[in-house]
Amino acid sequence: MTDDERADDVTLSDAAEAFELLRDEALGLFEVLAGTAAESKAEESIRRLGAARERLAEGRLSVVVCGEFKRGKSTLLNALLGEQEPLLPVDTVIATRLVTTVAYAETESITVVLEGVDGGPEQRRAITREQIAEYVTELGNPQNVKRALLLEILTPNPRLRSGIRWVDTPGVGGMFEEHTAATMAYLPTADAVLFVSDTTKPLTQSELTFLRSATTAAQVADDPDGQLYVLTRIDTVGDVTPHLQDMRAKVAAATGRPAGSVEVVPVSARAQLHWLESGDELDREVAGFDRLEAVIWSTLHRRRTTLLLGGALADLDLTAQALLGPVDIAIEALRKDGTAELAALREQIAAKQRRLQVLRQGSGAWTGELHRKVAELGGLLKRRAAAGLNEVWQRVATDYVYRNEFLDDTSRLVGQITADASMVVGGLNDLAAREASRVLAEVAAQSELQLTRPRLATLPNPPVPTLAVTGGLGAADRPNRMPARLREMGWASSTGGTLGGAVGYTVGAIIGTLVAPGPGTVAGAQFGAWIVGAIGTLWGASMGWQHSRNEEAKADREARRRSLTQELAALRQGQQAHLEQALAELQSGLTQALAAELSSRIRQELESADDTVKRLERQREGSVAEAERRLGELRAEREPLQKAATRIAELTKSAATLAGR
Numbered sequence: 031m032t033d034d035e036r037a038d039d040v041t042l043s044d045a046a047e048a049f050e051l052l053r054d055e056a057l058g059l060f061e062v063l064a065g066t067a068a069e070s071k072a073e074e075s076i077r078r079l080g081a082a083r084e085r086l087a088e089g090r091l092s093v094v095v096c097g098e099f100k101r102g103k104s105t106l107l108n109a110l111l112g113e114q115e116p117l118l119p120v121d122t123v124i125a126t127r128l129v130t131t132v133a134y135a136e137t138e139s140i141t142v143v144l145e146g147v148d149g150g151p152e153q154r155r156a157i158t159r160e161q162i163a164e165y166v167t168e169l170g171n172p173q174n175v176k177r178a179l180l181l182e183i184l185t186p187n188p189r190l191r192s193g194i195r196w197v198d199t200p201g202v203g204g205m206f207e208e209h210t211a212a213t214m215a216y217l218p219t220a221d222a223v224l225f226v227s228d229t230t231k232p233l234t235q236s237e238l239t240f241l242r243s244a245t246t247a248a249q250v251a252d253d254p255d256g257q258l259y260v261l262t263r264i265d266t267v268g269d270v271t272p273h274l275q276d277m278r279a280k281v282a283a284a285t286g287r288p289a290g291s292v293e294v295v296p297v298s299a300r301a302q303l304h305w306l307e308s309g310d311e312l313d314r315e316v317a318g319f320d321r322l323e324a325v326i327w328s329t330l331h332r333r334r335t336t337l338l339l340g341g342a343l344a345d346l347d348l349t350a351q352a353l354l355g356p357v358d359i360a361i362e363a364l365r366k367d368g369t370a371e372l373a374a375l376r377e378q379i380a381a382k383q384r385r386l387q388v389l390r391q392g393s394g395a396w397t398g399e400l401h402r403k404v405a406e407l408g409g410l411l412k413r414r415a416a417a418g419l420n421e422v423w424q425r426v427a428t429d430y431v432y433r434n435e436f437l438d439d440t441s442r443l444v445g446q447i448t449a450d451a452s453m454v455v456g457g458l459n460d461l462a463a464r465e466a467s468r469v470l471a472e473v474a475a476q477s478e479l480q481l482t483r484p485r486l487a488t489l490p491n492p493p494v495p496t497l498a499v500t501g502g503l504g505a506a507d508r509p510n511r512m513p514a515r516l517r518e519m520g521w522a523s524s525t526g527g528t529l530g531g532a533v534g535y536t537v538g539a540i541i542g543t544l545v546a547p548g549p550g551t552v553a554g555a556q557f558g559a560w561i562v563g564a565i566g567t568l569w570g571a572s573m574g575w576q577h578s579r580n581e582e583a584k585a586d587r588e589a590r591r592r593s594l595t596q597e598l599a600a601l602r603q604g605q606q607a608h609l610e611q612a613l614a615e616l617q618s619g620l621t622q623a624l625a626a627e628l629s630s631r632i633r634q635e636l637e638s639a640d641d642t643v644k645r646l647e648r649q650r651e652g653s654v655a656e657a658e659r660r661l662g663e664l665r666a667e668r669e670p671l672q673k674a675a676t677r678i679a680e681l682t683k684s685a686a687t688l689a690g691r
Contacts (some may be wrong), residue, residue, distance in 0.1 A: 048688055049335055050192075052681055056342055057087060059681075062674050063346065066353050066667075070641050074633040075349045082345035090133055090195040091334040093258075097226035098237050102262045102299055106226055107132070107198050109302040109319060110326075111187055116303065118198060119163040128166045128174075128181050133195040135184035145177035152179065193338075194330060222256045222333055224326070225281075228263040229273045229296075238284040240449060245285060254291065256333065258326060265298040265316055295322045335689040343682045344482045350675040352634050356642035357668045363646055364661045372646075379642050386636040389477055390629070396477045400624060403469045408617035410465070411458055415609045418454035422447065423602055431591045440594065444601070451605050458609075462616060470624050479631045 060083040067075040095103045108116040111132070118130060142165050144153045157165070164170040165178045190196075197220070225241055227233050245257055261277055264270045274294055282289035295318065302317035304310065314320075363375055389396060426447060430436050436443035474480065648660075 048684075049331055049339070052335075052339055052685055052688070053086060055677070056339065056346065056681060057083060059346055059674050059678060060086075060342075062670060063349050063353060066671060067349070070353065070356070070637075072353065072634070072637045072641065074630060074637055075352055078345060078630060078634065079349055082342050086338055086342035089334075089338040090193045091221045091330055091337065092131075092195045092197055093222045093224055093330065094197040094199060094220040095224045095226060096199045096240075098234070098240065101226045101228050101231075103226050104198055105299040105303070106260065106262055106297070107196055109297075109299040109306070109317070110189070110196070110323070112189055112306060113187065114306050117159070117162075117183065117185070119167050128178050128200065130166065130181040130183065130198040131195055132183045132185065132187075132190065132198070134187065134190035134193070136186055138183075138185045140184075141182045142178050143180040143182065145179055192331075193334065220256075221337055222258065222330060224258045224260060226260050226262060227277060229261060229267045229270060230263055233277050233280045238280055239453075241281065241284050242453065254287070257285070258329060259292065259294040260322065261294050261296045262299055264296045264318065265301055270296050293325060295325055297322050332689045335685050339685045340682075340689070341482065343678055343685060346678045347675070347682070348480060348482060348631075349634070350671060350678055352638045354668065354671045354675060355638050356645055357664055357671065359642050360645040361661065361664050361668065364657055364664070376643075376646055379639055379646070383636065383639045383643065385478075386632055386639060389632045390636060396473050396628065397625070399476060400469070400473050400628070401621060403472065404466075404617060404621045404624065407462070407465045407469060407620070408613065411462060411613050411616070412610070414461060415454065415458055415613060416606075418457065419451065419602070419606060419609065422450040422454060425450065426598065427595070431594050437587060437590055437594070443594070447598070447601065455609070458613075462620070466620055466624065469620075470627065473624070473628065474631075477628065477632075479628065479635065482627070 060079055064076060064079050064083075067079060095107055097103055102120075104118040105116075105120045108118055108120065111117055117132070140157050140159065140162065142155050142157055144155060146152050162181065165176060166181055171178060223245060227237060259277070259281055261270070261273060264273075267273065274296055277294050278289050278292050281287075281294065282292045285292070297318040298316055301313045302319045305313035305317055359375065359379065363372055430443060430446060436446065
């Protein structure tokens with residue numbers, strides 16, 4: 031390991047430790063505020079604190095390992111996990127459609143999720159490590175006859191303790207369109223994407239198309255910390271530099287990022303596994319995993335600091351301010367001498383109560399404005415969905431059905447269409463998330479409320495089509511072309527024989543004249559006409575047969591193309607219907623999620639206002655001595671809240687600094 035790599039290791043270790051310290055302190059602050067909220071009977075604050083604390087305590091960062099079929103993703107993940115006995119099967123047999131998740135737990139458990147029987151609920155079955163291959167490989171589960179949907183692995187691997195959940199996908203470009211659909215369906219859940227390619231196969235256009243689709247679907251297209259790139263199998267080439275330069279340039283072009291900002295880490299997972307088994311330092315040096323782990327973990331530490339810790343601290347801050355408000359106002363009231371000042375303060379709080387009650391009852395402008403804005407967003411998403419699908423099917427009509435690889439392998443064609451449609455869905459998810467945040471901010475400003483971003487649902491990717499696309503519609507009704515082929519061959523052989531005979535007659539006569547004028551001329555002409563005529567007949571028959579076959583092949587291709595177009599119409603209709611229904615559900619879900627966040631904050635603010643009124647009522651009357659005693663109690667109550675609020679601000683600053691490492 032070089033000095034720079036050791037420095038990276040130290041920095042990485044420090045970052046991991048810093049995150050854990052910040053998270054532990056934030057979890058402690060949840061307990062402090064929850065205690066105060068319980069004393070004040072602030073039920074909405076208690077609920078919000080509990081939900082936010084659970085997200086921080088149990089939150090995992092999902093990293094989806096993806097790429098085209100058979101690029102060594104499972105081998106790479108085995109090497110990253112660092113176990114001497116590989117956890118995931120890496121045989122050369124074809125993997126099934128299963129997505130596999132690997133996360134930390136004190137006790138190992140492995141569960142396979144199976145489709146329900148006759149449309150019933152999904153079934154969960156506990157299995158052992160030895161049984162994994164029976165579900166996730168084509169040899170153990172041919173054509174997925176066991177109807178396995180997902181493999182979930184919880185294991186006490188120390189490399190997973192920090193809360194990283196790896197998601198191994200079957201990839202795209204394989205023999206089954208289910209691979210593409212299964213991979214694309216999991217991408218919206220990703221917090222980061224690890225894209226894997228290898229030196230043995232140049233980065234293809236289909237891989238670049240998938241890369242754009244994957245980063246968009248995972249909503250990390252504009253976030254460098256959400257994208258990681260690995261070039262595997264570097265032990266199979268002498269000089270890896272040209273491969274790195276090629277991949278870096280192509281990734282930059284596909285993602286729109288400057289080539290200099292794209293870091294591609296070259297590794298040999300096989301060498302790393304050999305090192306884990308033998309301890310040979312040469313294998314470790316060849317593997318390149320020290321650099322890979324430094325890049326991965328530093329990137330993911332930054333990302334989880336932003337996603338997990340940042341959101342929790344925002345929730346803490348809102349609740350701290352809601353709990354501090356009534357105490358500060360009560361202290362202010364005790365300090366005021368004039369009756370008019372106290373009356374004005376009470377009227378100010380009463381006005382806030384009335385405004386919040388109007389908002390809570392839904393009679394304020396915010397409910398109508400929210401529904402109007404979400405409806406506008408729904409219309410925008412529908413228009414983008416229609417335009418996106420039209421582009422997909424325009425490519426199908428003008429490009430895909432003319433490609434031999436798709437005409438020869440219809441499952442590959444369906445897989446490509448599924449990937450294209452999934453890319454449309456990924457773009458819609460990204461647009462929906464951005465626009466929903468804008469809608470929430472606008473409605474919040476109108477309602478004079480400070481909000482945190484709620485967790486929003488995403489559009490599901492198109493399901494794997496059940497229709498069988500064969501390109502063979504009407505094959506049984508196609509006429510028998512053999513008679514026509516024989517007629518064309520006969521005509522061509524006759525023409526060839528005639529032309530050959532004429533040429534042979536002339537050439538033979540010339541040669542015969544040169545040898546023996548007179549008799550030689552006649553004999554040469556007859557012999558030449560017979561020999562060359564026979565050759566011409568055979569040549570003509572061959573050309574006629576070949577021409578007939580070519581024309582027949584063209585006709586077959588055109589018939590297959592028409593058949594595919596007809597069969598795929600059902601897939602297009604299914605995708606359109608799926609998206610229309612999903613968009614309607616998303617619009618409804620967005621309205622509910624945004625309304626729930628607004629309603630929650632209204633209830634929290636109303637609880638704070640009610641608490642303020644109660645505090646003011648308790649001190650309306652009383653002696654000066656009682657007022658002084660009450661002021662002391664309030665200051666004592668305020669002190670831990672203010673300390674918590676100050677510490678939350680400090681932690682927020684520290685988290686921002688850590689995320690920027």
